[in-house]
Amino acid sequence: MGKVRADAGPFARRPDNSAFKQQRLPAWSPSLTPYTVLPVFYFLALVCVLLGVWLLITVQNTHQLKIDYTDAGACATCAEMRNDPTKAKMNCDCVINFNVPKTFQGDVFIYYGLINFHQNLRRYIKSRDDDQLVGRKNSLKSPSSYCEPFAYDENAVPIAPCGAVANSMFNDSFTLTYHPPAGAAVNVPLYRKGITWYTDKNVKFRNPSTNTTLQQAFQGTAQPPFWQKPVYELDLDHPNNNGFINDDLIVWMREAAFPNFKKLYGILNRAHTTFSYGLPEGNYSIAINYNFPVQYFQGRKEVVLSTVSWFGGQNHFLPIAYLVSGGLIFIVAIVLTAVYVKVGRSGKNMEE
């Protein structure tokens, strides 16, 4: 029985003559004529190629060096030792020598890389408790069910940090030494702190608040089963780099996207005069405390030294992508031009 319109005259039901209701809204229709399209194509091609060239030049100025130490040289024995469950807990050190052919100018980043380590498995990703990692007391005592089966140890003591991610933390450590052509070997100084996202270190990861020592804060928790030391003793050199806010832990807890990945280990400290311009060319050795087993999953371990450009590490893909795209667009533009010219002629013929 609806409302009776006030203006119930003879044309009461006449629709409104508004542009919207009559579907006559002013509209722009992209015209598909050669004169509008072809310039766009050529322009795009040019932009892509130019950007590509520029990026390529930038990338060429970066350096990267990978040293696979899984079973290289002296580390072969360590690898075998890790393969043997009975000797799993035994300490093993090895040294690997390598050569830096060209000076790494600027900031040099030292990464550890893992090949074939799937940090991105669905169940693995979930196996952590963010509440625990921000230091909530409750979660410390009763970790989230996501951490299962690494939430409690066999004695039903809650594990801190719980979950598979923390449990599988990479625990090799490196010491880099520079052997200058003349003079004594110099230990390459590394920043081992400040390698995380600021927000991670200050927001996402907090230690349980305590008035006493960190150890007491973690009282009543167990260390993850694969760990050799408790969480509050991760960095013995820096007392405030322990617990959940340990940089190595934070870096590890940021799960890598691909099975082959690298994670930041340290940044060259350029305060030292020898390294003020970066990493000089020459011979180096790296002493590895070899703990992390990779043989079970056909994995590899490596150390990566790299400088970065303004858009990331040494990666030739993006410049090439730009160049290739630019080229393709150019080809398409030429094909289109050819077709237009041909059709245009026949079109003219048709008109005539």
Added chain:
Amino acid sequence: MAREIGEAGDAKSSTIKKHKRKKTKKESKTRIVHANILYDHAKGGDNPNRHYANNKIKTTKYTLLSFIPKNLFEQFHRFANVYFVFIALLNFVPVVNAFQPELALAPVVFILSVTAIKDLWEDYRRHRSDKEINHLDCLVYSRSERCYVEQYWKEVRVGDFIRLRCNEILPADVLLLSSSDPDRLCHIETATLDGETNLKQRQVVRSFIDLDAEFDPLKYNSVIECEKPNNDLNRFRGYIIHRNGRRDGLYKDNLLLRGCTIRNTEEAVGIVIYAGHETKAMLNNNGPRYKRSKLERQMNVDVFWCVIILLVMCLFSAIGHGLWMYQYGDKRPVFDVLSPEGTDLSPVVSAIYLFLTMIIVFQVLIPISLFVSIEIVKICQVFFIHQDMELYDEETDSHLQCRALNITEDLGQMQYIFSDKTGTLTENKMVFRRCTVAGVEYSHDANARRLAMYQEVDSEEEECLSHGGTLPRRESLCSQHSGKVVLRSQSTKSHRRTGSRAEAKRASILSKHTAFSSPMEKDITPDPQLLDKVNDCGSQMEFMRFHSQLLNQIPPDLCDVFDFFIALTICNTVVVSSPNQPRQKVSITLQKKLRQKRFRTRNVMKSSKKYLDGCKDSSSLTTNRSSSQRACSSMLSSPSAESTLTKLNEEHFPGQGLQQAFSPVPPNYDQAKASAPDKCELRYEAESPDEAALVYAARAYKCSLVGRLPDQVTVELPHLGKLTFELLHTLGFDSTRKRMSVVVRHPLTEQITVYTKGADSVIMDLVRPPSGNELGKRQRKILFKTQNYLNLYAADGLRTLCIAKKVLSKEEYAGWLRCHLEAETAIQGREELLFESALRLETDLHLLGATGIEDRLQDGVPETIAALRRAGLQIWVLTGDKQETAINIAYACKLLDPEEEIITLNAESQVQPKLFILPFLVHRLGLVIDGRTLAYALDKSLEDKFLAVARSCRSVLCCRSTPLQKSMVVKLVRNKLKVMTLAIGDGANDVSMIQVADVGVGISGQEGMQAVMASDFALPRFQYLQKLLLVHGHWCYSRLANMILYFFYKNAMFVALIFWYQFYCGFSGSAMIDQWYLIFFNLMFSAFPQLITGTLDKDVSAETLQELPQLYMSGQNSEEYKPYMFWMNMIDAFYQSLICFFIPYFAYADSNVDLFTWGTPITTLALFTILLHLGIETKTWTWMNWTSIAFSIVLFFMVALCYNASCPTCYSPSNPYWTMERLLGDPLFYLMCIITPIAALLPRYALLHLTVLRTLTIVFMYESVCKYSFWHP
């Protein structure tokens, strides 16, 4: 009221059911109604009516309590909803869950709640309208106050007495007990029920007819026993049992239905029989129609394919995961997390778990929002079609109605149009053109000139570009439809119908209540020759009457003229009303005399009533007309029919003198005219326009119908004044007999005369000239001449009707009457018996003459047909008209072309249609087939051949086809040729065809509303079909088709991204796209632009679509959405997702990127790509497109930024804290944002240009030549 009825639809069923269940215990087969006032003191307790539904209507579906469970239950009837809920619930199983379970519920809950809110709002509106209706006032008799008091409708109960005044709407189904009308009649308008605007008469129950005093409810103590509530508007049976045990039958003529309006009657009183939901009007409400469009069927196939793709992808992942697990053997790597219980999972088991997980992760492939989006878009499309100015008709103040909301896109895919002729192609404004009486033709040249003038004014105003064809021998028709511009711009449109048409419009607005009465139809210029004859005849008769001479001394041709006009005037069902008081019946001084007469007749009835009362069989339930009842009763009460008749005679005309039959008005023609009580013009309301046309024609010859009562007709004649014919029977028109008859007692000759009017083919067969004598010879001559003229009329495209009469001797009448009464009182097969009875009467007729009525073509019909044809639509005309008329109309509206070879199939038997095997080599063929041949052609053995022939013809015309045949033809074409069919018609005879076709279109014209009620779309005029199909149909189809394809693409592209990632995460089902983006991507970030494009995009402008109807063919051939396009889109989707996946992959490969820092750019890139893809597909960009795309992007970044900044621990297990913020500071992110969409869309964009160029589609050529001047900018 109409609104109420419309909305009441679906909701009532449950309430009804409840009531019904209750009642089955209480009453078995019938309903017994007592007067409530007898029980007032008892307040319900023992009121026998207490179990009946009260008049309160409640059309709402839900109550506050039942809303949630009931609405959910209804929503889960849709399979998709169940599927999505299943997936959401799967998330709660820890082993397989992929997302935060609560989050996974969000989209389903969102979709369900949106629908629920929509339902709630609709329900609320129903509730409000119910309330409004329930609180209308009406007068109900109150025992305590002994008068009628105002009460709300909802308080009316069964058994209440209700007083109704003129123009009031009936609150319930009421049995009419008293009427202020002297004839105890009550007129109602049933427009809200069936849309018919003519008045219908209802009678007071017979027992109360004689009450001369006002009806007093207190004295009422009868009991009514009647049928249980049912939805048959045309049936009502029951008894009224009086205290003295007398029973009277009740018929549908006694019942006033809820929703009707009282007209012409000052006051009426009745008792409520059915109330509220049990009224016939409410029981007749059907909800909106649901059809599934072709596009949707096609879409469902592809949804099915999506399911297959989904399963394949899940299976692939599951197997991959199993193998991946297997390769590690027994030594589990540290990153392979065991099940929460710490137990090892075998590769097979984890593969099975993974399969389920993948279904959750990939669920987006079956788009949850697709169904909702399609519904939204369709609602918008319907809105726009409703709003189109060009589909609005000023004359009737009506616009297009979409009655089926979900098949708009079918309009763009039609291939065959089946059209009715009368009222669809033509205006159904019947204009009397010419006639032939007694073998003499009266060409009515002046009348023809008058009609031509109307046309000229029309054509002058409507700038005329082309003149319609050169058809010799069809001048009259050609002049009628001079060509018009097919397309009119908005500005000219409003001035279009001016001149005579505007006058007509004004007239029709003024006289809105009266159908068929534009001046064109009313002001007929008489033919002078015929007028002379009529006058001559009248004066002769007058002379003879005064000299008491026998009438048969008048020359036979004059006699025929006289009878001819009598037949025109009375052989119909026209109701007379006066225009000054709309819908007020004329009360003339005649009334007094009629009263006296009535009194006499009533005596007869009383005498016969005794018999009827004694007769307890159900014959009293039959719905006799009062006249026949009376005859019946008198007949039955007397030993022989002969004596009854004589008695009747005596009672009516005791003096046997002719003068008694005349009115007391002095029999001077001029004087009679001057003293005519109704100086104002009379108005005729007819059920069909031809009837009105004939009555108006007769009036032009001063033979006017001045009054019609159920048992008599009063006619005013020149010289003779008013004559009253006693109406003995009316044998109504039916489509099988194709004629109607009235049986009257001729007041001048005292003979029982049958006047028959009908289609020439049947009447001509029934005419039997007496053999031998002079009279017979004359008759044969007339017959021959008339036949010639009939052919001539038909050739002129006129509708022909033959008028015949028959004089019955009393014996013959008595003999027929006996059979007829048996038929009328029969319980079983009454219709057939009545039909046979009518057949028995209508034999050996005496031909009087024939009329030619012109049914003018509607505006723009030839242009519309031409345009539709160019659009590749096959147009078949199915008409009940005769072949010649149909062919001529077909020529007139350019359906047939003079250059065409016409094959006419008129077979006498099944053997003949060998024609079908003829090789057809002529390239332009028209096929004309008549009803009888059609019956053979539709036979199983021949239908294939028939179709083969019909397909090779350019146009097909089926004449003389019955409604059933119409629907059979449509069904045949639809099923055999697998084409999309549209049926358009305006009358009840088109209903079956409209229902059978894929899309039924009703013309909301003058012939009632049945066609509209059955239709999916209702148009005010045929020519609007052009815009509806060519523009709206095309748009709806192309918009929806593109949107659906885009949807499939979008979801496939998005899901494929995750699929590629499975190769890098050991097929473990992890997703680099955060769960929030994954779940809300479809629902929020990418939803709006496609809705806007799906609603507003115009691939071709309306003007171009109308100028180039060929463009419509793209819809017919489903070119926008062919099966391969789905796969092309899928391939494109996979390609684009590969780009969107691998550019970020290689850009970040071998870096220290983490999962979400890498996944978020992918989401962003996918969003950009998807939106840009839409941009490529969008043909017209309005500010709404820009806004929606900008909104989507802004929304995405806002949500991402807020989400990533809000809480580091809340969205466990995923933790994308500060990711987006950090990305926005990363140059690499921007570099990827530039290159990825370019690379992803390059092939599609390039291909678009190539195809546009290569195929050189008409659109492109046209638009570039006209608008952009292709090569010369």
